[in-house]
Amino acid sequence: MAGPVHVLDDYYLAITLLITIAYQLFFFSIAYTCKFDKLTDFAGGTNFVILAVVTLALSGRHNARQLVVSLFIMVWALRLSGFLFFRILKTGKDDRFDEMRSKFFPFLGFWVFQMLWVWVISLPATVLNSPNVQQYSQHAFGTGRDIAGIVLYAIGLVIESVSDAQRYRFRATNDRASICDKGLFSLSRHPNYFGEIIVQFSIYMIAVSSAADGYVSGQAYNALYATILGPFFLTFLLMFISGLTLSERPGAKKRYQSGNNWEAYSRYLNRTSILLPFPPQIYERLPTLVKRTIFLEFPIYVFDPSKHSDAAKGQNPANEGGANANERRSGDGLVAEA
Template sequence: MAVYVLDKYNLAFTFLISLGWQALGFAIAFGLQIDTITDFWSAVNFFALALITLCLGGQYDGRNIAASTLVMIWAVRLGAWQLFRMLKMGGDKRFDEMRSKPLSLAGFWSLQLLWVWVVSLPAILLNSPATNIPSRGGIHLSFGTDKDIAGVILCGLGVLIEATADLQKYRFKCVTKALKGAIIDLGLWGWSRRPNYFGEILFWWGMYILCLSPAIDQRDSTTSASISHGGRAALIASVFSPLFTMVLLLFISGVPLAEKPTQEKYFLMSHGPDSDDGHNDLEPFGKWQRECDPWARMRAHRERTSLLLPLPPALYWPLPRFVKTWVLLDLPMYRFDEAKDGTKAIQAAERKKRAENNA
């Protein structure tokens, strides 16, 4: 039997659950001055929202079970991996300046709250009375539509790509211990510079498509009942889930924090204050990396390897710059520009080295 809590869309109580959970996480992180729990904590939040809304909805149709189970699988994988990674690393450098500042740390945890709740919306709404309980305006639509199949396939591919990319990167850094200056271009990383982010984006677009059938098909084939206007609008509006994922990864916390700083590191290996200490004399690595100069190696890797969408280098390299930038999203904001950014990077590195020498 379905349980109705606060509103028929499951929005209020799922937000309150997330608010309480993230507030507790903030209190623990700030009180103990730790950051190993951050991503794991949010993964538990994702898992809980999927499980609780499925159970309270009381409608164990194939679509509801598939969507909720896929979210829980994704959350378990993410949480276990991030907890392992944080324990292995001993912390997260993102929080070095934030850890002792309560307002900054609270801002981060607020963003975590928004991320979990908004991105969970397709599953939350699919499991809500408004979409699957006839007395509340929902319908029972048989599982197996073309959107169901496409959604499950995309979700499966997404979680597989994300998990594989994370494991390949861990193996490259911690198991094989590649030569200094080597760039990861093995496996999925040979076709994409950020395949883990691509996998996450793909998963949540798949989840949205999977949860969309009641809104698009609208009518129960056995009873001819149709979904309410509110339920249909809510499911369609859950497109904010994959869109928010893309905005977060492409413009806030994903690619911007990873791509340009990595390129800057290789530029400084060639031109920074330590560049005359033998750091720019690299050994060949793999099939492609033959450049001895670190910055030349990074530029070549950048030109032949897609940012997100996995593509063979032979296909990606000859594409026009316009296509790479505006279709495949290798935006100017991700690219370290030697002429524009080089001098500032060198000066900052020199100041840092002087401060370390004077410490």
């Protein structure tokens, strides 16, 4: 079988970046010109598939680890883009673009961020398939680390898929005052985020297994371990940029100021873990310090009416639009709904 094809650099970083930029700019031109929302998340999800297929094809020699890692990221991306494509077909348009759809640079900014999201999270598969890693003889697939990665991937994908379906069904059959506290959402306020994080770390775990067992060395060893940037970037994105920070406090503020079943929602916040699934009967009894540390419910997520409401700030709630129902997120193609 032919060896790997060297393109621009030994880790396929440049070629995957160029493909991602070109692919996203192509769909951006359609979305901006036609004011068309239906292809945005489709473009993000399918971009992962293209990068995995291209780097796998260029690698020449296909070992089991490459195939599994590439397949896993493709399955995750196709499930995500398929779900989001189905959802946008049902809703007709994407409300998060109402303020930027006709503004070139703000709208382009979203697409640039989507380029970064795709390229960085694809790094474990990209580097694993690259010539500098393929030059080493890799050990057989199926070690304990590999099996653990497969099990974690399956758990994460099921959690993410089931929670997306549960939330979609809930919103289709309930009004805005209702609280989605059934199924996985009774154990975590954001089980889809939790599942997505597990998926990405499990892919990384399998990708670096050869390096961890000493079958890869030198710069290739360092490059493989450096791809942890992918799952860390996703986690940071969900927790501090476009996920929890845009849904937790803004969503609570909107409910409080509109009087939208606030007391029940406040109790739900108090008894339900923000991210890590945990029995609510136990969680609500935990000290605040434990919730803030072990369970990652940082103060930036917490809404305190005495500090954060418009009344406390001396503003007029009538002029406050509240948090948008649709929030940006990495896991739903950079979109989350509050």
